[in-house]
Amino acid sequence: MTEPLRPHATHPSELDSPPALKLAILTCMDARINPWDLFHLGLGDAHVIRNAGALATPDVIRSLAASQRLLETEEIVVIAHTDCGIHQIAPTEFAKQVGEETGEVPDWTVPATGDPYTTLALTLELLRAAPELKHRDKISGWVLDVQSGELSGPDGD
Numbered sequence: 557m558t559e560p561l562r563p564h565a566t567h568p569s570e571l572d573s574p575p576a577l578k579l580a581i582l583t584c585m586d587a588r589i590n591p592w593d594l595f596h597l598g599l600g601d602a603h604v605i606r607n608a609g610a611l612a613t614p615d616v617i618r619s620l621a622a623s624q625r626l627l628e629t630e631e632i633v634v635i636a637h638t639d640c641g642i643h644q645i646a647p648t649e650f651a652k653q654v655g656e657e658t659g660e661v662p663d664w665t666v667p668a669t670g671d672p673y674t675t676l677a678l679t680l681e682l683l684r685a686a687p688e689l690k691h692r693d694k695i696s697g698w699v700l701d702v703q704s705g706e707l708s709g710p711d712g713d
């Protein structure tokens with residue numbers, strides 16, 4: 557058995573907890589996405605919330621509500637992407653597969669479609685309609701093409 561990875565100690569932080577740019581980024585956990593690089597961010601600039609698919613799940617809305625209400629962010633940018641793992645299989649089908657192996661089907665109903673653009677549009681719609689969020693006037697979204705590195709808007713342009 558290999559040893560579990562161990563983190564390195566880091567330097568003490570003198571940064572404030574609220575992000576300097578008052579920005580929260582929602583993106584996928586995909587290992588090819590570097591949100592700091594996409595926005596030329598430094599440490600302390602933004603909250604980065606990640607899950608499988610950059611989806612507006614209840615826990616993402618909870619995290620964004622905390623980001624805005626407790627830690628002063630005012631803007632949300634969602635970065636979806638091409639070739640996302642969540643588009644390989646319907647979420648309910650995935651839950652069913654796991655259930656066949658474990659004996660219990662997990663409740664993994666998520667707001668996603670089979671396409672990054674329509675999923676992003678749905679995510680933006682859900683965030684803009686979420687009363688838990690204090691600031692909903694600056695919510696935007698992009699689809700990152702992981703092969704080319706290019707970004708396009710929710711309508712594909």
Ligand SMILES: [Zn+2]
Nearest residue numbers: 584586640641
């Ligand atoms: Zn993904």
